[in-house]
Amino acid sequence: MSTAQQAAVDTVARAASTPDQPQPFRELGLKDDEYQRIREILGRRPTDAELAMYSIMWSEHCSYKSSKVHLAYFGETTTDEMRSKMLAGIGENAGVVDIGDGWAVTFKVESHNHPSYVEPYQGAATGVGGIVRDILAMGARPVAVLDQLRFGPADAADSQRVVPGVVAGVAGYGDCLGLPNIGGEVEFDASYAGNPLVNAGSIGVLRSADMYTAHASGVGNKVILYGSATGLDGIGGVSVLASDSFAGDETGAGRKKLPSVQVGDPFAEKVLIECTLEVFAADLVVGIQDLGGAGLSCATSELASAGDGGMLVDLDQVPRRATGMTPAEVLSSESQERMCAVVEPAKVDAFLAVCAKWEVPAAVIGEVTDSGRLVITSGGEVVVDVPPRTVAHEGPVYHRPVQRPEAQDALQANTSASLPRPSVDELGGLITTMIGSPNLCSRDWVTNQYDRYVRGNTVLAQPADAGMLRIADDSVRGLAMATDSNPRFTALDPYAGAQLSLAEAYRNVAMTGAVPLAVTDCLNFGSPEDPGVMWQFSQAVRGIADGCRQLGIPVTGGNVSFYNQTGTTAILPTPVLGVLGVIDDVRRRVPAGVGGAGDVLVLLGETRDELDGSEWARVVHDHLGGMPPQVDLAAERRLAEVVAAAADVGLLTAAHDLSGGGLAQALVEMCVIGARGASVALPAGLDPFVALYSESAARAVVTVPADRIDELLALCADREQPAVRLGTVDADQRHGVPELAIEGVTTLSVADLRTAWQATLPALFG
Amino acid sequence: MTARIGVITFPGTLDDGDAARAARYAGAEAVPLWHADADLRGVDGVLVPGGFSYGDYLRAGAIAAQAPVMRSVIDAAAGGLPVLGICNGFQVLCEAGLLPGALTRNAGLKFLCRDQRLRIENAGTVWTSGYADGAEILIPMKNAEGRFVATEDELDRIEGDGLVVMRYVGDGHGQGNPNGSMRDIAAIGNPAGNVVGLMPHPEHAIDALTGPGTDGLAMFTAVVQAISGPVGASV
Amino acid sequence: MARVAVNVVIKPEILDPQGKAILAAFGRTGHQGVTSVRQGKHFELEVDDSVSDADLEEIAASVLANPVIENWTVHRLEDTDDEAFVAEASSTEAADA
């Protein structure tokens, strides 16, 4: 380091003696009053490094300053009974639930939206990397990933750049990590054109006794930073500190343009995972934290404030791959594939030996103190001296204005009632059009790029209502997970739409025979500074929390992503809900494809004339208005219990929920997946179009062996579950090929349906 | 005597647990082998599993082929030790010079995961003796660099010597040659028939619960039988 | 007709995982004298005479490289250029190996 650079390092002593030195806090995103609060907390101006830490940790992304007051409602609505299986909840890296037999599961979904627009491949890849480290930090072995993707119109020019890049990024990282991808979503809508949503989820399995949390306890314990070296990547905004007058040299000025994009190194993460699991197994760790969005700023302040309250860190010990980094840059670097562990002094050598075995760089960078302060030195001088809680947990809290938008009434009044509906003659053609539309067509162009087999425990993956994993080789216990969001319904009524999204994920899990247990969310919205967006947000949170209470399953964690907008136009409100379920015996799983020849198809649930916000309205009329389908969570619960009970006694050969595209979509998918035909008569008393395309919730189609149909109907009658026979899975092929025959409507060959369903994405994206 | 099958782990190996499970399903004891350790621990056969060793950053399998354990595998293979390379393991065996040709980026330029139909072209290797010549099997494949290439002369020699062990077959959506492999080659062997490499994953088709069927199991039982003698294997 | 080489490398401040892994491999295989490795892409184009230098620059920036994370150079090759490469191995010995 040159003397010029050394002189430029802003120390605590220098800050105390130069109280009036101007600081670029606004450029770093801090408001005037926030900067004043930092000065009050410290009793002086912050150093460059402190300013960097506070500005990142007090950002919307890290501090949840706009959402906090609303998210508190999750806690208020979680009953003790709901909490009973929860080992870790909101506030930890990821929620953990007990699934019995001494096993626990941790799961979470996070957004990586903005980076994925700038650099689709790396943005998506590092999104997967980040969520997997969250899961690892709970002490769990990551066992699966899921991804929820939303793009602009499928045929838009920019989709040619964004869609293949994002999918390849999810694939490139997850496949190389050796984690099966067991589910997710793909949706296209104009509102995401300049702001795609790339959410990534992961699941981890652990013995419930082995859970870890992020805390630095035990005075004298060592803080070890391990994983990749720290570089200049992803420090975007903070480079302003190194600019012009603030760092005072020409290298600083040149760094202003550092891209805030990181390149992922999945191989480094794979060895980091194995190395971390080995130090867990050898009991070498007291507390652990992954390095994510805010790098070392976050890891050190969170570890310290959740432990004995003090920590001393020497930045000179941090392994680097760039020269001349300032303390602020080291603290805010978002270099990927790093973890921070707190280790007893006597175990440090053993810890470092495991790192050496996996060729993972590691360094002791500090130790736990009882000073109540987070003290960070660089070049022997103190550059940070702060109460860690004020950085990590006591950031600003906003009560942003909340206002139902004026246009909401008009949106709800503009129902689908006036849209021309097809005649019965037109329904056959409509089915073919609908199944080939970008939002209903097969996702296998996407999912075939993902390894669903690795680790050898995947019991269900695409195409399936939920992914399912056996939790260990020598066990038949399993877990299932599905994620869903219905942004169109949420736009029409955020409270109901969020509940419908929750209900869909819940229903998807239930279809596999698993019992829904817990929830995570990833709430993607526009700008919190827009009162209309905050109204959508607060309504959605209330809808989810109230819904979870009715379903009896807790929200264990989540993620909020604001500022998803192009110009001033926000995306459709997109609350992604992830539901985790358990199944005692994975051998009783229920697949989605129709079962054996001669099996009886049964429609469960009630169909109403509910087409506002439906896929039909979108595909045929490009229309969004009216009111979403009725929410009936008691009916959802009943449906889930009926399917679980039926699966338990081996009654079901298939089950598939009804959602986007209604009954028509479900029948096509069941035939194509099962590679069999079916003969169906639509329920009497319903208009055939409504029967096929209504998106009423709490419905499913199941298949049952013919000799057990009475058992199923009795089970339904017992529980007051509406159920009607639809028809049978064909034993003989009428015209020598499997066909889906809908009486009085149309007969379509399953091969043609398969082609129409599968051709769309390959035709668009190659 | 229980057959002892070694399973190599390189940094970045992913399907080692699956390979070990398949060995156990076939009645063998699975013995972990570590890339940095040249000791083969007296195993009777070796599985080089799938994954992304060293991230496959340079070329798939290239860095792993230089590992100490591979020096030992190369020597032992010359002495007749059964060696099976699956996916990344196949790439490692080619890079190590144990098998001819090379595996390159899929023609579709994408990672491709699907259930793949294969025809057994040579049931004479120690790994395929459980199948009949011409038999068709369905097992998963999942890779980004699975396109088998060699010069035309080399391909003629490979075919002439009967080294093609399996080919991609089938037609219709999602079947047939998945990646532009020359002459539809999915698996090849050495002239002695003790070394085989294949891109698809037989270890993921040993149990209908977690795979498309059980067509892959015979590869592992075949070698266990060859090692233990005709009556030795007990599952 | 002209032949053009475009080399694309990841910006120096951005992690190059591939170069990192190769450097580590050199360490293990006893190639101690190598102190740094960066891996990039090498393109060889044939273009007709309508393609100007400005076109080439535009092609590199918009298709071959991602300016957010990569730098590149464009270089027209003489026919006799000894950096020419496509068809010939650098030595017959190596080509036979």
Place this chain on the structure above:
Amino acid sequence: MARVAVNVVIKPEILDPQGKAILAAFGRTGHQGVTSVRQGKHFELEVDDSVSDADLEEIAASVLANPVIENWTVHRLEDTDDEAFVAEASSTEAADA
């Protein structure tokens, strides 16, 4: 200390699907003048003075390229070589894009 560039390209008789895909992309984006594209790898090494040309050849043949399917060239770069590029974008315009 010396800087070395190694370019590795797939042998001409072997299909290069990446080059093919890029050529197709040029067609779609209206870059008609490009008639052929091959994609290979470009390595930039820093080596100390103990590393001879023969060592470099060995490094390229045994690690950086697979002689079964690839050709390569090794090229020492002068410090002032205008092909050297690691740190600089080819134009400031591009670097800001």
